[in-house]
Amino acid sequence: MSNTTVDVAAMIGTYPYRELPHPDAGTLVGVLDREEIPRAWVGHLPTAFHRDPRKGNEALYRELVPYRKRLDPSPAVRPDWPGWEKELERAVDEGALAVRAYPVHWGLGVEHPAMIDLGRACADRQLAVLLTVRFEDARQRHVIDVAGDLPAATIRAIARAGTGARIVVVAAGRTLIEEVHWGLTPAERELVWYDTSWIWGPPERDFEHILRTIGATRFVYGTGWPLRLAQVTRANLALLPPDLVGARLTDPTTWQVT
Amino acid sequence: MTDARGAAAPLAGPGPLIDVHAHFYQQGSGRASWQELNASRLEAGDRIGVTWHVGSILGTWGARSPTYFQSPDDTAAGNDAMLGIQETEAGRVRSWVAVNPNDSDFALAELERCRRRGAVGIKLAAARRATDPLLDPLMHYAKANHLPVLHHAWQRRPVSVAGQDPSDAIDLCHLACRHPDVAIFLAHIGGGGDWSHTLAAVRDVPNVYLDLSGSGVDRGMLDQALEAVGAGRLVWGADLTLDTGLAKLWALDVIGVTPADRDAIRWKNAARLFPPGAFPGLAA
Numbered sequence: 001m002s003n004t005t006v007d008v009a010a011m012i013g014t015y016p017y018r019e020l021p022h023p024d025a026g027t028l029v030g031v032l033d034r035e036e037i038p039r040a041w042v043g044h045l046p047t048a049f050h051r052d053p054r055k056g057n058e059a060l061y062r063e064l065v066p067y068r069k070r071l072d073p074s075p076a077v078r079p080d081w082p083g084w085e086k087e088l089e090r091a092v093d094e095g096a097l098a099v100r101a102y103p104v105h106w107g108l109g110v111e112h113p114a115m116i117d118l119g120r121a122c123a124d125r126q127l128a129v130l131l132t133v134r135f136e137d138a139r140q141r142h143v144i145d146v147a148g149d150l151p152a153a154t155i156r157a158i159a160r161a162g163t164g165a166r167i168v169v170v171a172a173g174r175t176l177i178e179e180v181h182w183g184l185t186p187a188e189r190e191l192v193w194y195d196t197s198w199i200w201g202p203p204e205r206d207f208e209h210i211l212r213t214i215g216a217t218r219f220v221y222g223t224g225w226p227l228r229l230a231q232v233t234r235a236n237l238a239l240l241p242p243d244l245v246g247a248r249l250t251d252p253t254t255w256q257v258t
Numbered sequence: 259m260t261d262a263r264g265a266a267a268p269l270a271g272p273g274p275l276i277d278v279h280a281h282f283y284q285q286g287s288g289r290a291s292w293q294e295l296n297a298s299r300l301e302a303g304d305r306i307g308v309t310w311h312v313g314s315i316l317g318t319w320g321a322r323s324p325t326y327f328q329s330p331d332d333t334a335a336g337n338d339a340m341l342g343i344q345e346t347e348a349g350r351v352r353s354w355v356a357v358n359p360n361d362s363d364f365a366l367a368e369l370e371r372c373r374r375r376g377a378v379g380i381k382l383a384a385a386r387r388a389t390d391p392l393l394d395p396l397m398h399y400a401k402a403n404h405l406p407v408l409h410h411a412w413q414r415r416p417v418s419v420a421g422q423d424p425s426d427a428i429d430l431c432h433l434a435c436r437h438p439d440v441a442i443f444l445a446h447i448g449g450g451g452d453w454s455h456t457l458a459a460v461r462d463v464p465n466v467y468l469d470l471s472g473s474g475v476d477r478g479m480l481d482q483a484l485e486a487v488g489a490g491r492l493v494w495g496a497d498l499t500l501d502t503g504l505a506k507l508w509a510l511d512v513i514g515v516t517p518a519d520r521d522a523i524r525w526k527n528a529a530r531l532f533p534p535g536a537f538p539g540l541a542a
Contacts, residue, residue: 018454021478034512137474139450140413200473201501202302203295229475231505238269239302239501 006039006252007032007230008098008130009170009195009222010071012063013045013056015135017142020045023226025067031230032070037221039253041074041130043100045226048132053078054087061094068095074130076100079118080108088121097255098128098168103154104147111157119163128166128255131155133176133198135227152179159188166255170195170222174206181214193250195222196233207236208244216247268307270507274525274540277303277503278443279408279471279495280313280351284339286332288321296343300350302500306507309525310537311347314354314381314408315340326384326410326422330364333357337368341375352536354381354408359392369399378536383410384422388433397437406441406531408469409433413451426451427459427466434466441465441531446497448472448506453479457486464491467527471495475502481513489519493527 012025023045032040042064047056053076064071075091077084077099091099099122103115122129133150150169159167159180169180169192177194184192196219200206211219223230240247268275280299283292303311315336317328328336333356340353355372357365359382369380380400386392388409400407412424425433427444434442442465447453449472460466468483470492483492496503510520530542 018476019478021481136476137450140452140474200499203298203500204498205298207501226477229477229502229505229509231508232475232502235269235501235504235508239305239504 004037004221004249006041006221007035007037007223007225008041008168008220008252009197010040010225011043011045012060012226013047015045015227016049017136017145020226025063025071028225029067029070031223031225035223035230035234037223038070040071041098041252042071043074043130044076047076048100048102048105048135052081057087057090072097074098074100076102077118078102078106079114079121080106080112084118085121088125088127091127092125096127097252098130100130100132102132104150110151110153115154115158116161116163119158119161119165119167123164126255128168128252129158130168130170131158132170133172135171149176152176152183155180155192156183159184159192165191167192168195168220168252169193171198171224173198174200174210177210177214181218189218193218193220195220196236196249197222197224197228199236201236201239208240211240211244211247216244217250219249220252221249266305269305269504270307271511272307273521274309274529275307275494275507276310276312276525276528276537276540277308277471277496278312278493278528279445279469279497280311281498282313282315282340282343283319284315284336286321286335286339287315287319289319299500300347303350306500306504308350309540310350310352312352312354312378312528312532313340313343314356316356316381316383324421327360328356328358328385330358330361330368333361333364333368337372337377341372341377344376352532353377354379356381356383357396358385359390359396360385362392362395366395366399369396373403373405378532379406379408381408384412384419384424387423388425388429393433394436397433397440400440401437404533406443408443408445411445411449411451411456413447413449413453414455415451427456430466431459431463434463438465441467443467443469443493445469446472446495447483448474448476448479448502449497450474454482457482461486467491467493467531469493469495470506470523471497471503473497473499473502475505480506480509484513484515484519489515489522490527492523493531494523494525
């Protein structure tokens with residue numbers, strides 16, 4: 001696979017609302033082998049639904065130990081929770097390149113100052129902030145799963161705050177991506193990337209459209225595994241027209257801490 | 259990747275492939291890019307290896323009457339446009355005839371008119387729930403002419419949905435039990451709603467077949483669909499997202515589907531359920 005180096009949108013662990021087939025780290029490594037993806041940033045899916053992410057992060061670090069040559073932890077850091085700075089320091093100590101935040105699940109509305117604080121702290125540590133738009137299609141959610149999709153306005157607010165943090169938005173479709181991208185200044189856009197896991201291909205050709213209008217460099221490779229079939233991004237890339245075949249997405253390994 | 263002749267090999271691998279849930283557009287669809295969208299489907303289909311697209315046009319897609327409550331004029335215009343595409347693309351396109359059951363006499367006449375022009379199945383959307391007796395004359399027509407019915411579904415429908423009166427698997431099972439000799443394709447298990455509810459509902463209703471189409475690519479969906487109804491009751495389709503259709507075909511290869519079951523899902527079940535001769539060169 002051309003320049004695919006990292007799956008930024010992988011996770012391990014169970015999901016509260018449906019059974020996932022073998023969502024463990026060992027299986028993920030097998031999927032990466034099959035999809036020819038060298039590495040993955042890995043979140044801990046159950047932690048997205050915890051109030052305090054600390055113990056879930058510990059489980060993540062523990063489960064990734066045998067696979068650290070391929071899997072980098074992407075722990076959750078909740079910036080309105082006491083001691084969150086320590087959790088951020090631990091992420092650095094554990095070699096994380098990005099931290100996950102779930103403002104909707106934590107009740108942090110648009111322009112909540114804690115998210116801006118998180119952005120600044122991540123920028124200081126050269127950590128990317130990874131924001132998840134959704135885990136499932138809105139039409140299938142459990143009756144108690146009422147958090148809703150991450151609003152584009154929340155993403156814009158963080159990007160506009162000038163924290164200097166890299167923001168990676170995963171599981172976004174064309175509409176949200178365009179609403180964020182064109183709602184930022186050129187300088188602000190340069191710090192926001194989108195993963196490829198939830199963008200439609202032909203016949204509507206959303207993926208082709210935004211590669212042409214926004215540019216391939218604003219995108220990073222993501223699968224959404226274990227919630228989604230890992231093959232979707234590969235299919236979307238394979239169906240691009242000839243002039244876009246080999247379009248080079250951004251390589252997040254160039255963001256390594258210096 | 260190319261084959262021995264230097265031609266691009268199909269992305270979904272060799273062998274026939276029938277998309278039972280395709281949609282096309284027409285001039286009156288209200289989208290300036292309607293021709294481009296149709297061409298995009300056919301082009302992507304060629305790259306994937308789709309042998310036959312079985313398509314429908316739901317009236318004017320809302321431009322002159324609602325997509326799911328089409329007026330008779332729009333119904334006829336949509337079907338005419340679809341049959342026109344079938345005639346132009348005779349080697350790769352077949353047509354569903356879409357009707358609104360509320361205009362019962364018109365709907366029956368439209369089925370006959372379009373079947374005579376070459377339509378190979380009946381498309382029902384969400385103008386009336388599947389539990390409604392208004393559907394019965396259409397189902398009798400389907401049985402008499404060996405036509406499968408592709409029925410739009412909302413996987414576990416809520417009480418109401420704006421713009422449609424959708425049916426879910428339980429509603430469709432009522433219809434299937436009233437008409438056990440008609441093959442009913444429950445549309446797009448990946449097309450929105452709770453597919454796990456659908457799998458539980460259809461398990462013991464043998465004339466309900468699951469169309470795998472839709473943008474949804476939840477892991478576990480294909481595995482559990484196979485477990486619930488077996489490969490003999492699954493048919494491949496793409497609906498509005500050919501990329502997710504391709505991903506599902508690739509996924510079938512890695513979840514342990516046998517070559518025989520893979521062929522059944524890709525095309526043999528469809529070839530068996532549509533009228534004989536619907537797909538020249540393909541015999542189940």
